[in-house]
Amino acid sequence: MSNAYNTVVPFNRLRRSEENVRRTGRASAQYKAGIKKLAASILSTHKQTGQGLLQNLVVHVNGENFDVAAGGRRYDAVSLLIEEGEFQADYPTACLVIGADAVTAASLTENVSREAMHPADELDAFKALTEQGWTIDSIADSFGVTALVVERRLKVRAAAPALIEEYRLGALTTDQLIALCATDDHERQLEVWNRLREQHWNNDPAALRRAVIKTEVESSDKRVAFIGGVEVYEAAGGEVRRDLFAVDGQGAFLSDSALIDVLVETKLQEVGEQVRAEGWGWIEVWQQFDHTQFDRLGRAPKKLHELSAEAAAQLEALEKELESLQATMESLSDQDSEQSKALDIREGELEDEISKIQKSREGYALEVMPHAGAVISYYYGDLRIDRGMVRTADRESVNAVLGEGERLAGGRETESAGRKSNTISDALRRSLLGHRNLAAQFVTAANPKAAKMLIVCKWISDTRSNWSATPTDLSIGNGYGARTGCPITDEAGRVREEEFVALGELLIEGLPTEYGDLWDVLAALSEAEIDKLLAFAVARSVSLAVEDNVLSKKYVQALGLKMEDHFVPTVGNYLGRVSKELIIEALKEAGKIQSDEDQVTLLAMKKGALAAEAETRLMGTGWVPAEIATKPEELAQEKNSKKKKNNSKPATSKA
Structure with a gap:
């Protein structure tokens, strides 16, 4: 002021x-x-x-x-x-x-x-x-x-x-x-x-939040049109429920919203690779536009480039035609309504063509592009591309190459304490959590003691009205896992889910269907046999908390859950759905990048080829995404438990 x-x-x-x-x-x-x-x-x-x-x-x-x-x-x-x-x-x-x-x-x-x-x-x-x-x-x-x-x-x-x-x-x-x-x-x-x-x-x-994330999607949903229609969804293996009484083909319901998320993300990734080829330093793909993340990014100033001789000549011709047309429009009388209408239409066409050529002049300085990037997102039913975005860490580098009078607009000048800017999509995050939950269910089914402790802990917490402290939001009902907000979206993961369901069906296959007879058979079973059934009954309802609390951490420790025994990163479940930067990061963490030259070669690959190469290199390394990896303190707890157990064994006397 x-x-x-x-x-x-x-x-x-x-x-x-x-x-x-x-x-x-x-x-x-x-x-x-x-x-x-x-x-x-x-x-x-x-x-x-x-x-x-x-x-x-x-x-x-x-x-x-x-x-x-x-x-x-x-x-x-x-x-x-x-x-x-x-x-x-x-x-x-x-x-x-x-x-x-x-x-x-x-x-x-x-x-x-x-x-x-x-x-x-x-x-x-x-x-x-x-x-x-x-x-x-x-x-x-x-x-x-x-x-x-x-x-x-x-x-x-x-x-x-x-x-x-x-x-x-x-x-x-x-x-x-x-x-x-x-x-x-x-x-x-x-x-x-x-x-x-x-x-x-x-x-x-x-x-x-749970209520707005629907599991069934109507065919009129804008995302369906965005991916190319119901046919694309069905070709990818999605099931459709149709209302036979609906008219005009409006009665289609797509039962797999997670698959729609994957198809949206795939389309965005394809566009992202095309935009990356323009020379940007990085690309981010957002399945849903995130205002908070976007506001953290600065915006580089645009630059006007010279038009080619051909484009300049075309622009001059269009402007002359527009000037002549407008002069004609001013000379027309009120009786010439039909001609006036035709000229109005042509005027709009000329203005659009002129605007398109002028807009083609807008771009970014070549010196800026390696330090800046682009965000590809799904935004209110449409594809949105924001170029010239600058991360907080790159602001200094961009400012150093800007011309006099140019400056960055908006963004964060200091790093946010929140998540990294290069992150996975929410759909993939939830799918990974689904994998972790399924692993806990399998392990619970083989651990009757942990299952019993979980039931008792749940009862005590509920009695004290302290539901937030409970290890899992357990509900022994007829659903397979309460973590319905985290559906597994890759094919191999779904097959694994079916294996878990089949495990339960096998356990009860020979048991009577009449309740009176069923009770009598169960009463005759040994304690170990009852424990096996009980463990699965609890396991099918296990739902690990998304955010760790003290008791859920203790439960994971009691299970001795090691995610590397249950999850192997593949193109389908992780590598094909993240940025090239995150694939490189995974290979680095697993010790599978041999040199700087090797890293440069990998980055030069197309996204699909890089994901396939990473799948091969990561096989057998035990690398798991950080979102679901077993934490070091959980492993330490497990080792300590085994150590205590070994120390408690009676010493054998020497002969």
């Missing part, structure tokens, strides 16, 4: 700015009571000193008037005093005049540092500032909040506008709104919220 200046403005030339970020709660009784109290304070000061406002209103010029960007509560208080006849309509008001480009920042500073704003108002303001090129850090530093607060506010931009309005009214919390944003389908968000809003026992953030 270097060009700001102080002045005195008649109050009747002031008005509340549309840029003022505080819009929520001004009609509430609490707000009005505060304004009345503030008005009394201003009047008292005026009577004592002759000056009512001790702090300037912050305004910007709007024609002959001044819009109040900051100081809205003081503005409302003076308005009240004028209504009550205490002040004249032209009450001289001290103001600080600022430029229009600083309005949002000034309003936000005023409101954040004084009476707390509603988070929805902060969302609008933070969003406006990011669009003006502010970084996450500069917003946080300027307004006295943490970068996490800024990110959490911006995260809910994916919410339906109607939900944002309900959020303003306090109908749902920030965490509930973020949970509903697990899908970018606004209709789905509203359907779930309207159905569960009154179910206070069933609308916590976790429940809302």
